[in-house]
Amino acid sequence: MTLPELAGRGDIFEAPRSLYIHIPFCSSRCDYCDFHSFAVGRNCDGSRGLNSFAEPYVDALLRRVTDLKTRLRESIQTLYIGGGTPTVLPQKSFLKLLKTLAVLFGTSLKEWTVEANPESLSQEKLAAMLDAGVSRLSIGIQSMDDRELEILGRGARKRDNERALALARRSKIQLSADLIAGIPGQKLDGLASSVQAVLDAGVDHVSLYDLSIEEGTVLEKKIRQGLLLLPPEEASFSSRKHAEEMLMAAGYNRYEVSNFCPVGKESLHNSTYWSMNSYLGIGSGAVSSLLTTGETRTSLIQDIAPELSSGALDSAACFRIEEGRMLDAYMTDPDASMTTSWINRKDSAFELVMMGLRTSRGVDRQRFLLRFGKDLNSLLDPVLKKWKDRFIQDEKFLRLDDRGLDLLNPILLDILNKF
Ligand code: SF4
Secondary structure, eight states, rough: OOOHHHHTTTTOOOOOEEEEEOOEEEOOTTOOOSOEEETTTTTSSSSOOOOHHHHHHHHHHHHHHHHHHHHOHHHHHHHHEEEEEEEGGOHHHHHHHHHHHHHHHHHTOSSSEEOGGGOOOOOOHHHOOOOOOEEEEEEEEOOOOOHHHHHHHHHHHHHHHHHHHHHTTTSSSSEEEEEEEEEEOOTTTTTHHHHHHHHHTTEEEEEEEEEEOOSSSHHHHHHHHHHSSOOOOOHHHHHHHHHHHHHHHHTOOEEEETTEEOOEEEEEEEEHHHHOOOOOEETTTTEEEEEESSSTTTHHHHHHOOOOOOHHHHEEEEEEOOOOOOOHHHHHHHHHEEEEEEEEEHHHHHHHHHHHHSSOOOEHHHHHHHHHSSSHHHTTTTHHTTTTTTTOOOSSSSEHHHHHTTTTHHHHHHHHTOO
16 A cells, blocks of 8 residues: 555544655765765766756656645645755756646645755745745754854855855744754853854744764764763753753743743644654655544554564554655655554553653543543653652643653653553
8 A cells, every 4th residue: 555545544543634754865964864865966876966866756756746645635724845955956856846836735734834954945945834834944053153054064154054044034934943952062152142142033933952962974973082072961851951041041931841832832743753644755765644533443443454464464553654864765666665563551641641741732532531541640650750850730631840841861761661
């Protein structure tokens, strides 16, 4: 069964309302990155560059998305083009992608986000986005300090970041900036300066991520070899807290563990992930997640998963599909190159709690009860008692306070032991 066919199976899955599209190309590879992306001019098969890939890749994407559109039962409400770096696409392919998506989904969208890197955000690219109806631009700023940008292996420098922010801010597009905390060599006030700079630029939304050291990256190797030193944990934590306080003082609420904005500027697309609703991911390496629905799912699941034993069928709660990572294979036959897996009820229940607790809204207890037939408070009783000062409850939601968000990992570990 193809991904578009699966997405249309309303008798088995909750209808997806969010669509992610992956552009796996970048102008160069950042030293900390382990995302699925290829540097322009190399990788993939080691011989061909972006120009020979961009057009057929976009064509393959658009064939798939067009097929998908004909099978969806509900309209798509949030669209997100990420990567990689979507704005690194040649203008012709970029325009074709945006125009076709606008025709397919434009009328139903509540939010349309495109990711950009400062050095590839041009006036022409921005104009193309605005013409197509893109409502939100997410720029990978990461830092406003040249030394930190160099350590991260970013292609942009402070002046590129400033130029991109100023260019975007001249339009009415909603503007989000990504920043990274805990960069090796980051000065005590380094993060605060970057936060101040994006606030001064008038961004609507800030994503503040802790640097994650991924195995096999250039950065990990340099740290392992002692060429770079991570900042001490305590200093890193206090500079992050200071940055968060600056954001909150400026009216940017911490609505998710790493995301800040004034009320009404929250990312609707990312909220789909945090709420664990069904979503679709199209493009090499993208992931779709389809939640099973209704009482009758066991017999129906057998249609698409004859390999599952009857016991496993009972517990199948969520279907994950990863699009193929090899570009040539993906462009030739995306369905043949995708891989699938079932998430059982136990893991799916934990995911719902884990993702919900990331947000200031919290976990919807009624939804949990309906999906998994268990009362969340009873299930987590010992954890709620242990962390009683950190949990907040209202009629519908269970959530963590700000300190609790800082302690999310140890709290989740305790929760995991209860599942
Ligand atoms: S721009 Fe983003 S996706 Fe591309 S290499 Fe850098 S971090 Fe990775």
